[in-house]
Amino acid sequence: MARVQLEKVKKIYQGNVVAVHEFNLDIKDKEFVVFVGPSGCGKSTTLRMIAGLEDISEGTIKIDGEVVNDLPPKDRGIAMVFQNYALYPHLTVFENMAFSLRLKKNPKMSQDEIYKRVTDAAKILGITEYLTRKPKALSGGQRQRVAIGRAMVRESKIFLMDEPLSNLDAKLRNQMRAEIILLRKKINSTFVYVTHDQTEAMTLGDRIVIMKDGYIQQVGTPIEVFDMPDNMFVAGFIGAPMMNFIECDLIKDKTKYYVNPFDSKILVDSSKGTELKSKNIKTQKIILGVRPEHIELASKSSSSAFACKVKVCEMMGSELHVHGEVKGNDIIVRIPTISITPDQKEKLLTAGSTIYLTFTGKVMHFFDKETKINILTKHKNVPVNK
Ligand SMILES: Nc1ncnc2c1ncn2[C@@H]1O[C@H](COP(=O)(O)OP(=O)(O)O)[C@@H](O)[C@H]1O
Numbered sequence: 001m002a003r004v005q006l007e008k009v010k011k012i013y014q015g016n017v018v019a020v021h022e023f024n025l026d027i028k029d030k031e032f033v034v035f036v037g038p039s040g041c042g043k044s045t046t047l048r049m050i051a052g053l054e055d056i057s058e059g060t061i062k063i064d065g066e067v068v069n070d071l072p073p074k075d076r077g078i079a080m081v082f083q084n085y086a087l088y089p090h091l092t093v094f095e096n097m098a099f100s101l102r103l104k105k106n107p108k109m110s111q112d113e114i115y116k117r118v119t120d121a122a123k124i125l126g127i128t129e130y131l132t133r134k135p136k137a138l139s140g141g142q143r144q145r146v147a148i149g150r151a152m153v154r155e156s157k158i159f160l161m162d163e164p165l166s167n168l169d170a171k172l173r174n175q176m177r178a179e180i181i182l183l184r185k186k187i188n189s190t191f192v193y194v195t196h197d198q199t200e201a202m203t204l205g206d207r208i209v210i211m212k213d214g215y216i217q218q219v220g221t222p223i224e225v226f227d228m229p230d231n232m233f234v235a236g237f238i239g240a241p242m243m244n245f246i247e248c249d250l251i252k253d254k255t256k257y258y259v260n261p262f263d264s265k266i267l268v269d270s271s272k273g274t275e276l277k278s279k280n281i282k283t284q285k286i287i288l289g290v291r292p293e294h295i296e297l298a299s300k301s302s303s304s305a306f307a308c309k310v311k312v313c314e315m316m317g318s319e320l321h322v323h324g325e326v327k328g329n330d331i332i333v334r335i336p337t338i339s340i341t342p343d344q345k346e347k348l349l350t351a352g353s354t355i356y357l358t359f360t361g362k363v364m365h366f367f368d369k370e371t372k373i374n375i376l377t378k379h380k381n382v383p384v385n386k
């Protein structure tokens with residue numbers, strides 16, 4: 001069992017730097033929670049407070065219902081993997097992994113038990129054949145596995161990882177990401193994982209906590225935060241390339257709603273319309289959010305189409321990323337190459353050409369122009385502009 005509860009947790013560093021404001025989160029036993037957000041938003045600080053490496057200025061942290069505010073790190077049942085995992089260069093992989101088990105605080109652990117734990121962890125991580133090597137004879141990815149193995153042998157109920165993959169190159173990072181998913185299935189622990197990378201957050205987390213400037217912006221499953229971002233920050237942070245934001249009007253016309261980006265007229269899908277109506281949303285200026293993959297090519301004559309001038313087009317293989325300009329606004333569009341004709345492709349790849357775009361009313365997000373909060377989600381208390 002390892003449930004972790006953070007209640008009104010706050011961290012003020014010396015010099016009155018508030019790194020974390022009122023952090024509330026209930027992490028379930030065996031859940032994989034990811035803290036994600038830009039550098040400096042308070043991810044590491046929060047993780048270190050859970051580990052006990054950093055004092056809490058206000059609030060309470062509980063592990064399995066017990067307040068641990070004053071409990072030293074070693075008594076919290078936690079293993080932590082850091083970004084800068086320094087391995088001992090003069091020790092073999094085996095000894096690096098066994099190191100913490102040989103410390104005085106584990107006086108009862110037998111040689112057999114140490115051997116079993118290290119070799120079991122090595123097996124799961126696929127590093128058995130390297131156990132007798134020194135770290136300098138390993139690749140970056142192998143070293144990373146040793147660092148994880150070193151935490152695994154302690155058989156902790158809570159695994160904390162602070163950007164464990166950020167030192168690896170892109171290919172290795174993808175591979176290790178998949179391995180962490182497998183690892184998580186094999187060891188029955190609660191995971192709290194910190195990253196600034198939204199792809200890592202989306203692929204690893206049961207739930208994602210999106211942070212900015214020490215505030216939680218939204219907590220949800222990957223699909224929830226992608227489909228229903230509570231505010232423009234979350235909408236822009238999750239998903240790549242970033243969501244397009246367009247100032248326009250949301251128009252209520254009898255029982256229907258329309259939006260008018262760039263003088264076009266696009267009907268809001270009936271289910272979203274019903275939602276808007278039930279919340280009694282009136283005609284107003286909004287910021288409309290549309291993801292690049294939800295914009296498509298349209299014919300010039302359609303009333304829902306708008307003209308876009310191609311600035312740059314990136315050929316990604318399976319899709320084109322078109323960076324265009326519409327009435328002075330930058331727009332990014334993802335077009336799957338399989339869905340277009342050679343003529344269309346030629347045009348998209350030619351800077352300066354004019355294309356016509358549209359999107360359907362199903363995939364829109366509506367943000368309040370002032371507060372930047374999603375007018376359809378219920379969480380209205382997030383200080384977005386702080
Ligand atoms: N030891 C410290 N003393 C003072 N300020 C700190 C200290 N550690 C971190 N901070 C500040 O707290 C904020 C959050 O930092 P951190 O938790 O490391 O962010 P993240 O891990 O999200 O990049 C930052 O503004 C950072 O400068």
Ligand SMILES: [Mg+2]
Nearest residue numbers: 043044045162
């Ligand atoms: Mg950090």
